[in-house]
Amino acid sequence: MTDDSADEPLTYEQARWANDDEVYEPLLSEKHTQRVDIDSSLPDELTRDSLELPDLSEPQLARHYTRLSEMNYGVESGPFPLGSCTMKYNPKFTEDVAAHPMASVHPDRSERSVQGILEVQYRLQEQLARIGGMDAVTLQPPAGAAGEFTGILLARAYHESNGDDRSEVVIPDSAHGTNFASAAMAGYDVVSLPSADDGRVDTDALAAALSQETAALMLTNPNTLGLFERDIVKIAEMVHDVGGLLYYDGANLNALLGRARPGDMGFDIMHYNVHKTFATPHGGGGPGAGPVGVTDELAFFLPDPHVRRSNGGYERYKPEHSIGKVHGYDGNWLVLLKTYAYIARLGDEGLADASAKAVLNANYLASRIDHEIPFGPFHHEFVASAGDQDAADVAKRMLDYGVHPPTTKWPDIVDEALMTEPTEIEGKRTLDQLAAAFNAVHGEDAATIERAPERTAARRIDQVSAARNPRLSWQALDDE
């Protein structure tokens, strides 16, 4: 292989292997692939002349993708304590459930012919509502951020129906970046709320930020530092007193299952990240699903369709003042089906225990690592500081210890933040090993850390040049 080669050639490049008897190794520099002429029964002016794509046999492809998978780290590869992402083990059986032949039907089927799907949707709506302490739940949003957007559209519709034109959404500075983007997408100005010295909402700052312009406050609880907002009842009162709504970002719900419910804290709207809390696979960045729960006051505005019981069966209907649609159909159904199966497997007892073990694990791991942890007490995740070390470099070095590093440099109210969430799926022994990796890197010199990673298949990757000179496709590599 030439020096600039990746470990695994592109499918495009491997096409060369099949075409040249003289060459066993891929000629990476030539980027050859298969081009076919298009012969169609359509008029020439409507069709393309040729199509150039990789052309490999199934065994070659199977090896290609197997090798690629071996160059990838998942929850089953090792510890994955990526803060705020809740990387839990995804039970295998839910994949079999989703592969049920009756799970995959066309979305335009008649109501009568998809009673099974409607029943699962209905039951999941009801169960999520009980878990969150909400009155009604829509399953349509296809991800957490889509849920946020939906939630803010619901707040907007609610205010508008009251003849109340509000312009601002208040968001703590430690919140997920998606909160800000979702509020802006729905047409709101964002008011950023500084955190208090204890890492929680500063109620004085909140009082100053709230006004008759406040459409909603978006909050996660516990927050991204893993801290429970103990003043939540007061916060809810303050928001409601100015006529605003309280929005719950469900990213951290894994810390609360069966212990506390957003609805009971005074939240009016919430989204659930089912790929976090309910262990559906993250799939390398998706698909997830982001169901949204609301109180009765807001249920009229939910997306269309919603599912309800009707004479002995289930039907789709359009809520009276529906905001319309946030997805072309009903969202990421197969993910929702896996969620339903996961919840059915665990039940009340299992869900509550998942939170208990997640909180136990986070506290235990935090107690074992040498770094300073500026805030507490925390629930399912904690933010340590790398101190004099660069948190991003620390993360690269942790790769050499065979573990996925924590989330780094965020939230920025902690210097060189290492946001760590072990989840309930790790046992004591793994947590001890994880702590040892943290502590080993903590004691290392700057030169070692800056050189890292050294034990991974790919060494440190130049992200600056990737952005400065974007090459985003095989075609764009042609000038190399």
Next chain:
Amino acid sequence: MTANGTPYAPHTEAETAAMLSALGVEREEELFDIPEEIRFDGTFDITNREERTTRALVGRVLSENDELVEFLGRGHYDHYVPSMIDHLTDRSEFLTSYTQYQPEIAQGFLQALFEYQSMIVELTGLDVANCSMYDAATALGEAATLAIRSREADGARVLVPERLHEGRRRTLENYLIGHDVDIEAYPMDDGNVDVAELTDRVDESTLLVYAETPTVRGAIEEHLGSIGDLTGEHDALFVVGSDPLALALLEAPARLGADIVIGDAATLGLPAAYGMGTGLFACREAFLRQVPGRLVGASEDATDRRAYTLTLQTREQHIRRERATSNICTNQAWVALRTAMHIAWLGPSGLAELAEDCVVHARELADRLNEIRGLKAPVHDRHHFREFVAHTDQPAQAVASDLEASGYAVHVVGEHEIQLCVTETNADSIDGLVEAATEAAK
């Protein structure tokens, strides 16, 4: 021996005790920093079950669905998904991984997404493809907000076909709710764009023109080149909706003036999945800094070997917050992996042949239905891809209900119009459908 409610926590009783003891507490409850007044002491009323009984339960519920042969499409399609795709994409290193924020241990997924982007670039003819949106409807919404950012024009108009899938139209409306922009429908002419009418409506206030090929009625759009010229003259963006299989046969939209191509890429890679999809999004290089969603780029590692990484993340919400190009974070990466694998499995010849079959099957089915008394097909005198509209003398709803009673699902798209879609997955059932339709249409 574990002692847990959740079967997925490995703690033994002894380990739990040791951990609690290390923390100086007796029970996990003491670790929860929740005020008494909002502690939850109720139940969810959900019984826990064994894995075996859970599977049986869900299987039993799903079996309440009727077994029908679906002749359904209208933007969402069922193509045969090769077995290899389930087996390889279910490898846990793919399925259970996260967004590739640590590229050194995510080279496999990054490369697969880079290959996906490359395939979309080839099929659309455009310069840049992202590595997925949620679905076609949200991708259309993102295209419109990109147009707003690029043109800095408030009070402008977005032109869409009068016949547009309802889910796409209504999702677009929500994406534009925060902007002072009107959505305006332009007329169609016999299943294609009415170019004369469209020409009258396009002016300097036009932010973008959206057209689809094939259209929601299954007709291949014959006027994309003219629309491209028109939008070019008025500096409006031209957004084309399509899918990767159709684009294997049809002229690359970029060559007809398209600035952005959106659509559903999961047409390949996923079964019908009750509407789950993957948003395809590609655009000209001029819009690179405005692209929504994630981009995978090629780079080098410290030993100068080629390596891949997420790039241009300064557009994204975790860095730019309310000034991000989009709020999309979790996307459909794993489905994009499946799409890329499906395209690679078919190869260029296989993909083009499958696309050609979509033209031929639709033509054959329309011809056969046209021979039936009470039916006329296709309604539009156009070339069709996968699907077409048929006129029914009887009320369409009655015809569709009769067909459903015989085991066949079709769309009702007008008082006297049904729509039928044929792919390799239902082509074997055409004889039965024709027989049932002969009875139903009388």
